[in-house]
Amino acid sequence: MNKPPEKAPPDPGVRERLLASAIDCFDRKGYAACSVREIVEAAGVTKPVLYYHYGSKEGIFNALMRQAMDQFDELLERASHSEGSARDRIEKLFGEVFDLFKRSIPLVRVMNSIYYGPPQGVPRGDADRVHFAFQEWVKKRLVEGRNAGEFKIAKTEDAMWALIGALNVATELELCHPDLALTQKDLQRVVGVVFDGIASEEGRAPRRAAKRR
Amino acid sequence: MNKPPEKAPPDPGVRERLLASAIDCFDRKGYAACSVREIVEAAGVTKPVLYYHYGSKEGIFNALMRQAMDQFDELLERASHSEGSARDRIEKLFGEVFDLFKRSIPLVRVMNSIYYGPPQGVPRGDADRVHFAFQEWVKKRLVEGRNAGEFKIAKTEDAMWALIGALNVATELELCHPDLALTQKDLQRVVGVVFDGIASEEGRAPRRAAKRR
């Protein structure tokens, strides 16, 4: 990270450098074990600069979370306009979510540790909202697929949890063992096991290849 | 927590009180955001007592992890002597693991946050070993079930991840939303969706009720 020239004009990249430095630090140590001093040093500025731009240590954390939520919201928004069979649409969204996660591993690791783990002094923010939105989206597709004769489902929530579990397990393997991580093809096969479990007779037709973007 | 009488004979319960206090604090705030001072105050002793018994802050954390690993090892050991169809055995172990987790939520929450999240200054310890042992166990049962004609599996790992995903998603819901947590029956049904996805024709016989202990 380059240190800006002393007393030069305002540095347009400070905010971004602080964010990058913060997520790197939070990912390596967790929120509570990261000091503001370390974050600003890596960004090449002084401590009050962080307070100037983000208000507090928690402020910069919230900015990172907001960034992540916005990206996820966009994905969901696009997915609500997608077309195809229920299965295809779910597979497509799962593939895109998995891609997004793979591109944002440090952020995902930090977010998950706050959502499923101890709070460490920061609130969960909007995490509940996006989790529930995702669950609702999947459930809606399952209901549509059942109504269209694609699935035979006794209880929608069961199928939803089985599907989300498949996506989560792939994500978590990426978090704890990047060397053993599943590929997109792997994920689609694991999700495919779940789909096989809910497929109706007509839904058991030979499986299409999952569409990629 | 009762404070021991001043200058009384050695207190036999100090170690346990410290452990209970530590897991409570780690669960509420995470490892790094918990201070030794807070842990010992809640246990009704002074700081050097923790260092006397456990050597360091990390020492008491490791003692907690060891406890958890031991419990899990016992479960796996017992499960390797269980009998029944592959599916029954997997369902039984999953039910017992889920029960153990439900009885140890604070510990599970802390362990997961270290395993899947940023390290926070403590090593992962034996977590890899138990995760891999569990995966191996499930995989073995799947192979047995396939060889016995119970399952029709293209790739064992896919089915394993789908099953473990189902167990994990139930566990994680417990961690982040105890108010919405799945019951044992819920879990068995979610796992059942996965089993439906790998069942062979004969394996599609009407499902037995999962045995409870």
Next chain:
DNA sequence: CCTTACCTACCTACCGGTAAGTATATTCGC
């Protein structure tokens, strides 16, 4: 002149860990 962006120096509080000591129980040597 005002606003924006940043700096140096500092604040209070607290961190993990330790030194030196005390109290009690047990063991050892006589």
Next chain:
DNA sequence: GCGAATATACTTACCGGTAGGTAGGTAAGG
């Protein structure tokens, strides 16, 4: 059996360092 030595379990007071945050100031741009 008795006193000294040792082991165990705990205390008060302290160490050096650092945590998040702030006061007061300067420089550049509009």
